[in-house]
Amino acid sequence: MSTATVSRVLNNPNLVKPETRERVLAVVGRHEYVPNSLARGLMTKQSKTIGVLIISISNSYYMEITEIIQRRLREAGFMMLLAATDDSADLERRYIREFASRRADGIIVIDASDENFSDGFFAKESAKRPFVLVHSNPAISASGIGQVFVDQRLGMRRVMEYLEGLGHRDVAFLRGEKGFSFDIKEAAWAEWRAERSREVRPDLVLRVADGNSEDAIPLADAAVGAAIREGRLPSAIFACNDLMARGAVNAATRAGLRIPEDLSVVGHDNTILAVSGRVQLTSVDLKMRDIGAESARLLLAALSGSSAGRRSARIEPELAVRDSAGPAAAADSRVRGGSA
Template sequence: MSITIKDIARSLGISYSSVSRALNNKPGVSNETRKRVIAEAKKMGYKPNDMARGLVKKQTNTIGVIIPDIANSFFGEVTEGIIETANENGYTVFLCITNWNMEIEKEYLRTLQEKRVDGIILKSSKDEEERKYKDEINVPYILLEGRPTYGNSFVGVNNKRGGYTGTKYLLKQGYRNIAFAGGSKDSYTNMQRVEGYIDALEEHDIPINKELILYNDFTAKGGYKLAEKLLNNDKKIDAIFAGNDVIALGVLDYATTHGFSIPEELGVLGFDDIFYAELPQIQLTTIHQPKYELGKYALEILIDDIHEGKDRTCKSIILEPKLIVRSTTR
């Protein structure tokens, strides 16, 4: 015997109309009730194709997610938070990887809207392009780690605080000639980390040397090249704050293969706390980002925006980073 909406309503002790609204993504029920209904529907064997027949024509229960890089496990952990939360709420995720290519990103945005996704989570390849999307994206969307100033919902981390905390820790450990090996200058998050780094140096009356702030890309190869430039001279650098953990791995690669003693002669600090930062052979001191939570909150806010429709309001969540001390700093 097939399970009906009335069966679910009877099981939960709520009205038929509440169950219908929850399964059809209509307003009028709380997120908690919607989650209970979806969970009960799955438990009772109410098949997805039964749900689909009851959906409003303009809704597909699908979410588009656009991220620039899947090789960096930071994005993998964020995506895990998105997908698990989507599954809990009855949504399917279309995952798109741009490889930091703006043309590919724009094509994905066009394709996802043609497929009538209900909403989009976007980490743009180029943060400065985000302001243009307000007129180009016709479904609710949320920015992941971009600029929280473009009149759209946003989830991110306090990157400036992270840059400040990491630099202050290096100073506390006795490092004084600290360089910053960053990713792209087009990255808002990267530049916020630089601002925090500068604030900490100024607080300790250390002059800012722009020659010690260099940029490449968010890869180990980029980190290797930056370390080569920073360490192959007479600047007597004793610590490098990397723009992310992958860059830090490139810095460590160059430093260890060129005879630098870690952490006594050179301290290295990363940003993100990706899973292999804690491997025994690496043990990278880093700034932890709550990656799973970034994905989870992004999906939850997007669902709220979808349900609110034209009445939606902009929402933002800024999560706090924290220092994780390991073996690459003294």
């Protein structure tokens, strides 16, 4: 019995006579033969492996995306190589090279670094193999790279529209010190004000040193607490993520403000934190599952070579409306100490 026959049994069973097939299968089963994918990949030039790059593994946002990606990949017979870049453009590059070296059939980069986009690195990689970028950067969205564009500007406008509808003219903006995701949201927030000829008041922007870790909760708590004491908080506040939104709620509650009667709070990301407390947070839902599903879909489509179909997708965030935001009417007078 030649190795070729065995190979055929495993890959094209219909090419071999049923009885021979049985015989081979029997031996294979008895000896617990495990094919060597490395050798197979060397011949077939595909590894049935996809590389996925995220910024941090212990971040529910990325994990929700990754979970659905992994599920889709499994269904399509692929395995997932996962790595975290810690937001380092250098590590991002190194990992992409590593994926390439392992002959990953495709690569998904979630929240890719600006640097590697602007110097053309992504464009070059994108030409070599199926490649999908998940991001919120309008600059990238204009490029020809396969991508899932998360329209955060739209998300922000939906928040502002909603609050405006509730009568809130001024909305404080709570963000972490640095991070692209904070910048892009603040830009949309400022744009909204500018469009309505409202001064883009810097005093409305509250900043905490670290907006992404657990510490963001107490930090936001402190920042908002101070703003309340100093009477410079308007009737509503938007927080760039649910961590900070929780901190804001805690501060307000401690200060004796009721939510949403005295202060409206809107969070972002719609994580478990939004529904964990007594007051359920109204929060922007980035549709993580859709993001994951779309990136997997785009990659798989590119992989199957069906050059038909879109090479990119756009995700529209939605506002998950809950209890933490309400009409502005009563609020103004309370928060500002009845000066209205």
